[in-house]
Amino acid sequence: MPGVHDRVIVVTGAGGGLGREYALLLAREGARVVVNDLGGARDGSGSGSTMADDVVAEVRKAGGLAVANYDSVATEGGALSLIQTALDEFGAVHGVVNNAGILRDGAFHKMTSDNWDAVMKVHLYGGYNVSRAAWPHFREQKFGRIVVAASTSGLYGNFGQSNYGAAKLGLVGLINTLAIEGAKYGINANAVAPLAATRMTEDIAPPEFLEKLPPAHVAPVVGYLLTEESTETGSVFVVGGGQVQRVAQFQNKGVTFAEPPTVDQLAERWAEISDMTGAVPGVNPLG
Numbered sequence: 646m647p648g649v650h651d652r653v654i655v656v657t658g659a660g661g662g663l664g665r666e667y668a669l670l671l672a673r674e675g676a677r678v679v680v681n682d683l684g685g686a687r688d689g690s691g692s693g694s695t696m697a698d699d700v701v702a703e704v705r706k707a708g709g710l711a712v713a714n715y716d717s718v719a720t721e722g723g724a725l726s727l728i729q730t731a732l733d734e735f736g737a738v739h740g741v742v743n744n745a746g747i748l749r750d751g752a753f754h755k756m757t758s759d760n761w762d763a764v765m766k767v768h769l770y771g772g773y774n775v776s777r778a779a780w781p782h783f784r785e786q787k788f789g790r791i792v793v794a795a796s797t798s799g800l801y802g803n804f805g806q807s808n809y810g811a812a813k814l815g816l817v818g819l820i821n822t823l824a825i826e827g828a829k830y831g832i833n834a835n836a837v838a839p840l841a842a843t844r845m846t847e848d849i850a851p852p853e854f855l856e857k858l859p860p861a862h863v864a865p866v867v868g869y870l871l872t873e874e875s876t877e878t879g880s881v882f883v884v885g886g887g888q889v890q891r892v893a894q895f896q897n898k899g900v901t902f903a904e905p906p907t908v909d910q911l912a913e914r915w916a917e918i919s920d921m922t923g924a925v926p927g928v929n930p931l932g
Contacts, residue, residue: 648872650675653735654790655727657681657718657775658745660696663794663839666864667742668700672709674868677735680704681714681727681745689747689763692717710735718745719766724774728782740790740871741779743772743816750805761808768794768812772819776834789832790871793820795881796838800892813838817881824879833878835870838892839863840885858885895924 654671658664660682668678680700684693697713704711714730716723731738747767749760772793783789798806799813816836823834841860866884869875883890900918902910911918 647874648674649740649868651677652739652871652873653677653679653731653737654740654742654871655679655681655714655731655738655775655779656742656744657727657771659742660684660700663841663860663863664742664744665700665703666860667744667867668711669704669707669709670864670868671871672704672711673707676710676740676871678704678709678711679714679727679731679734680711681716681718683715683717683745685747689749689767718743718771718775721774721778724771724778727775728778732782737786738779738782739786739788740792741775742867742871743775743791743793745771746794748806748809750809752805753807756807764808765812765815768809769815769819772816776819776823780832783827783832784830787831788873789827789830790875791820791823791827791832791834792867792870793817793834793836794839795836797840797883800838800881800883820881821879828878833870833875835877835879836881837863837867837870838881838883840883862887894927895921896927897921897924 649671654676656664656668656678659668659680668680672678680697682697684696694713694715697715701711701713712730712734714727716726718724718727728738745767747764749764751760776791779789793816795817796809796813798810799817802810820834820836823832827834841858841863863884866882866889870877881892883892897920900914
């Protein structure tokens with residue numbers, strides 16, 4: 646059977662919001678789901694098992710297969726334990742959804758090292774830790790699917806979210822390389838930047854805007870990217886409110902200088918340098 650049927654998929658931060666929607670959809674599609682959630686508050690404080698347990702109970706009540714896990718993805722040991730849960734319970738791991746996240750917003754001049762580090766460890770390090778723990782299994786079986794939760798705050802910026810935006814765009818850099826390294830092993834890696842009403846966004850946007858963004862609109866895109874049929878890799882999608890958009894980097898023709906230019910020469914041609922008319926998809930000149 647196509648899709649994610651009988652695949653074992655780990656979803657981090659699956660105790661509520663978008664993660665819960667991903668877990669429920671994947672289970673309905675026949676996947677065996679590891680529901681990971683530390684059970685903490687939005688800022689990452691605290692922990693508990695109730696959130697993950699409730700989603701597992703919901704999946705099982707609907708006839709699906711799921712198991713709970715409460716490890717922190719912010720540590721290497723937690724991620725290894727999480728993947729081991731998939732192996733112990735279901736005998737394999739075929740996909741990971743790096744969705745776990747916290748918020749510690751603040752204007753940059755008020756940003757503390759603690760708040761910077763905490764967000765980096767859950768989002769960027771979490772995405773690395775879980776993907777790295779699953780990677781050897783993906784390579785060995787020559788199949789794997791990775792989806793990371795990016796954000797428009799990383800793609801475009803957002804006031805008060807320098808830590809969050811930097812971490813989220815870092816995940817895009819991660820999947821760009823994983824897509825290259827995983828190609829010959831059947832491993833795809835993509836990013837989804839969701840626009841959805843969750844506890845992460847409840848006070849970031851007006852209620853009348855958020856009510857148009859139910860999390861259920863995002864889950865099918867994540868589900869598709871985890872399927873065997875999907876060949877998409879190294880791509881970023883902004884998804885929300887019924888719209889699915891691919892986002893990509895472009896580069897213009899630029900200006901070539903025969904000799905190192907002076908500052909004045911650059912100033913004279915800066916409009917030409919920055920003009921994106923006729924721009925084409927960007928490529929790595931080193932690769």
